[in-house]
Amino acid sequence: MSARAAAVLEHDARDLFGLTAALVAVPSESHDEAELATIVERRVRERAPSLQVDVVGSNVVVRTNLGRARRVVLGGHLDTVPANGNAVPRVDGDVLHGLGSADMKGGLAVLLALAEALDASPDVARHDVTLAFYECEEVADRFNGLRRIFTEREELLACDLAVLLEPTGGAVEAGCQGVIVLEARFEGERAHTARPWMGRNAIHRASDVLTRLARHESDVVVVDGLEYRESLQVVRIEGGIPGKHNVVPDGCAFAVGRRFAPRYTEAEAENQVRALLDGADEIEVLQSQPGAPPNLTDPLVAEFVASTELAVRSKLGWTDVARFASRGVPAVNFGPGDPEIAHTAGEHVTRESIDHAYATLARFVGLG
Numbered sequence: 001m002s003a004r005a006a007a008v009l010e011h012d013a014r015d016l017f018g019l020t021a022a023l024v025a026v027p028s029e030s031h032d033e034a035e036l037a038t039i040v041e042r043r044v045r046e047r048a049p050s051l052q053v054d055v056v057g058s059n060v061v062v063r064t065n066l067g068r069a070r071r072v073v074l075g076g077h078l079d080t081v082p083a084n085g086n087a088v089p090r091v092d093g094d095v096l097h098g099l100g101s102a103d104m105k106g107g108l109a110v111l112l113a114l115a116e117a118l119d120a121s122p123d124v125a126r127h128d129v130t131l132a133f134y135e136c137e138e139v140a141d142r143f144n145g146l147r148r149i150f151t152e153r154e155e156l157l158a159c160d161l162a163v164l165l166e167p168t169g170g171a172v173e174a175g176c177q178g179v180i181v182l183e184a185r186f187e188g189e190r191a192h193t194a195r196p197w198m199g200r201n202a203i204h205r206a207s208d209v210l211t212r213l214a215r216h217e218s219d220v221v222v223v224d225g226l227e228y229r230e231s232l233q234v235v236r237i238e239g240g241i242p243g244k245h246n247v248v249p250d251g252c253a254f255a256v257g258r259r260f261a262p263r264y265t266e267a268e269a270e271n272q273v274r275a276l277l278d279g280a281d282e283i284e285v286l287q288s289q290p291g292a293p294p295n296l297t298d299p300l301v302a303e304f305v306a307s308t309e310l311a312v313r314s315k316l317g318w319t320d321v322a323r324f325a326s327r328g329v330p331a332v333n334f335g336p337g338d339p340e341i342a343h344t345a346g347e348h349v350t351r352e353s354i355d356h357a358y359a360t361l362a363r364f365v366g367l368g
Contacts, residue, residue, distance in 0.1 A: 102341060255286060
């Protein structure tokens with residue numbers, strides 16, 4: 001057993017801050033979560049033996065079976081984005097710096113502690129609880145661990161409410177934006193740059209559409225009283241022949257990504273972007289995922305919000321709440337850490353944020 005595995009397995013869950021630091025020390029970039037998944041599985045089996053544990057790939061699903069009327073899924077992804085000079089955790093007083101500290105190893109520590117509390121005091125739990133530790137949230141949807149579980153073992157994620165422990169800065173972030181990415185392609189005709197009139201420059205042809213996109217002002221759309229600020233960005237462009245500066249380019253392609261409010265369907269969002277790409281020779285959808293409505297009037301969502309006594313705001317960005325919402329399950333985001341510093345070199349989480357998230361969720365499920 002490695003020293004970093006031992007640090008996680010042996011750390012007292014009452015020190016959530018220290019447990020988070022131990023989790024940060026275990027590398028788990030997307031597609032490389034197997035070690036951390038194994039550590040999580042072993043810790044739960046050793047410290048919460050009464051709970052059901054199922055493993056699907058590098059995904060660990062932990063369940064109580066108390067016969068309660070309602071079941072809540074609490075989910076946290078195991079993976080992080082690539083390191084950016086922050087792979088090694090660093091503690092500065094009550095602030096933990098390091099890759100994944102906010103997104104979302106503080107949340108994973110909370111889930112591990114909840115597993116032990118549910119094992120120790122099952123009689124006081126108001127809901128049955130499912131704890132889902134899953135892989136590949138930070139990459140293309142086809143790799144997503146929850147997607148795999150829903151495909152292979154859907155019954156493991158059956159529930160009445162889902163809470164994703166995304167970093168939310170001490171607030172409840174309801175719903176989420178949808179995301180769509182389209183690629184626009186422009187055709188030209190090659191010629192020597194000394195005689196450009198003999199050809200047609202595909203990059204120049206794309207310029208009018210690029211200008212239109214650069215000038216576009218995205219909307220702020222209100223859904224159930226919450227403001228979802230949309231965005232539209234060109235995220236990649238290609239054109240010309242690498243290393244050839246004397247050829248009029250006969251092709252240009254760029255990808256444009258839009259984050260759209262959950263008021264719109266994927267089809268509506270796609271048509272709105274296609275209108276802005278008018279003039280392209282070809283348009284292809286590269287990625288499309290629906291948003292999720294806030295569902296603030298759902299009884300369990302309302303109960304969760306009331307029990308937390310926290311501010312409620314919209315979720316900017318896509319999260320797996322949309323995966324549950326598409327199956328008719330209301331879901332919200334709530335977890336330790338500041339979403340604005342997630343994925344940055346300066347990512348960090350505070351002791352207070354982790355402890356508060358645990359206390360809030362423990363109280364909701366009846367442990368606090």
